[in-house]
Amino acid sequence: MTTTAPAELRRLLSGPGMVRAPGVYDGISAHLVRRAGFRAAYLTGAGAVASGYGLPDIGLATATEMADRAALVVEASGLPVVADADTGYGNPMHVVRTVRAYERAGVAAIQLEDQDFPKRCGHLTDKSVISADDFVRKLAAALDARENDTLVIARTDARGPLGLDEAITRAHRYAAEGADMIFVEAPQSVAEIERIAAEVQAPLVFNVVPAGRTPAVPDADLEKIGFRMAIYPGALLQPATLAMAAALVDLGGEDPDVAEGPLGIFRAVGFDDWAALGDRYR
Known part of the structure; x- marks a missing residue:
């Protein structure tokens, strides 16, 4: 009998070692992660909206756009895919539709967050969150809606x-x-990371974001203190973007001037213009 993606991810999480899931966002990144020998992949929302739609990660993508991207990377990678679903794209009713769409795409896990809408990349400032009660209603909707034993990451x-x-x-x-x-x-110190690992009695995910708000911690240390999965949303997108910028300079073009870190990529795809629009209509 063929093992389902959720079952395979659950098997990996119950085995030895921390599951490491590089961020994928298109067909070639998904293929490369498999060919490199990784056992899982992470559909990065930031990467998907930047590469697929030319937008910054500030809540502009829709559920159907992201579900389409999820289906693409699931097919290309052949791996269990942990898929970013942002806030679920609305209220609990919308969360149900999102879960159904992501399950049809074949993902192994769905990640939902408690930010207010429109959300922002987790390593930007000026975020806001909904109440815990409101998020629990969304979480309940996701848990009730799943039919394939898909993991739900809160x-x-x-x-x-x-x-x-x-x-x-x-x-x-x-x-x-x-x-x-x-x-x-986005814990902001090693002490905060260690406190999370010590106090939260649940399987934990760690987000590796170079030049973000969280300090760098070696994977071996993350595993030692108890994290079960690490995701690397910018591991491919950041160097690929910088390499494209350098290639354009080599061709005689002007330097696109892409700064390192999430905000550098977002500015390359229009963050400042979208932020100005948001401020205009706030």
């Missing part, structure tokens, strides 16, 4: 706007409500 972005204590409180609650894994986004 991410809290509360560390930035509300502090680490609130983020950990939410992590405890989301785990108690039935989330398969917990993801506390």
Whole structure:
């Protein structure tokens, strides 16, 4: 009998070692992750909207656009894909539709976050979150809607706007409500990372974002303190973007001047213009 993607991911998570899932966003990145020998892939929302739609990661993508991208990378990679689903693209009713679409795409896990709409990349400033009660309703909708034993990852972005204590409180609650894994986004020191690992009694996801708000921690240390999965959303997108910029200069073009880090990529695809629009109509 063929093993389903969720079952394979659950098997990997129950085995030895931390599961490492590089960020993929198109067909070639998905193929390369498989060919490099990785056992799972992460559909990065930031990468998908930047590469696929030329947009910054500030809540501009739709559920159907992301589900289409998920189907593409699932087919190309042949791996269990952990798929970013942002806020679920609306209220609990919309979350149900999103889960159904992502399951049709064949993902192994769906990541939902408690940001307000429109969301922002987790390593940008000026984030806001909905109440824990409101997110729990979304989480319940996702857990009820799934039909393929797809894992549901609950991410809290509360560390930035509300502090680490609130983020950990939410992590405890989301785990108690039935989330398969917990993801506390953007801790700001090694001490905070260690506290999350020590206090949150659930399988944990760690987000590796060079030049982001979280300090670099070796994978071996993450595994040692108890993280079960690490995702690397910019591991391919950042060097690929910088390499394209350098290639254009080699061809005689002007330097596109892409800065390192998430904001550098977002600015390359119009972040400042979209931010100005947001401010105009706020």
